Amino acid sequence: DVVLTQTPPTLSATIGQSVSISCRSSQSLLHSNGNTYLNWLLQRPGQPPQLLIYLVSRLESGVPNRFSGSGSGTDFTLKISGVEAEDLGVYYCVQSTHAPFTFGSGTKLEIK
């Protein structure tokens, strides 16, 4: 099974600060069809997860453009350019290239 290693486990940021989260895969997430199925989710306290980014870098409809995703192969990054108070929660990467799908262990973003 694919293992996703997500770092850091916790992140503390001030409003307006830019932060990045890393997600590294134990094998390439490039599918034979040419797509890379790496998604980023945000789970706010007491809520189900919500999709932020799909296919590495595509912004889900309605998600603010301060969120961006990048990477390829086995190394991926989520960047928040100018953290806002509503961004607090736990961020997860999840791969759906190789079944069984797998999640990263999560990064908790706290606001200072």
Added chain:
Amino acid sequence: QVQLKESGPGLVQASETLSLTCTVSGFSLTSYHVSWVRQPPGKGLEWMGRIRSGGSTDYNSALKSRLSISRDTSKSQVLLKMNSLQTEDTAIYYCTRDFDYWGQGVMVTVSS
């Protein structure tokens, strides 16, 4: 609009079988894959398995021997059955359409 809603018993006895239903609306089960994801209290997300739009299934390696996912397209429902429950199976259980839409989740407690 797209909606998913989980339903099932809130309390199950250890060693028994859990049965959950995900009722969807706003899309067809023959056009989208639906996954089950669970989250133990205070912990991260775990992908359990999915039923593809064509009806085939994929399962988490660790749960494969205990888990079954099926569907009733006439009722727009995806069904989860997991046997030999243990207290470690206590979690919020979510269904999700390809990670872009999620249900609110159902809390299941396994009592010993």
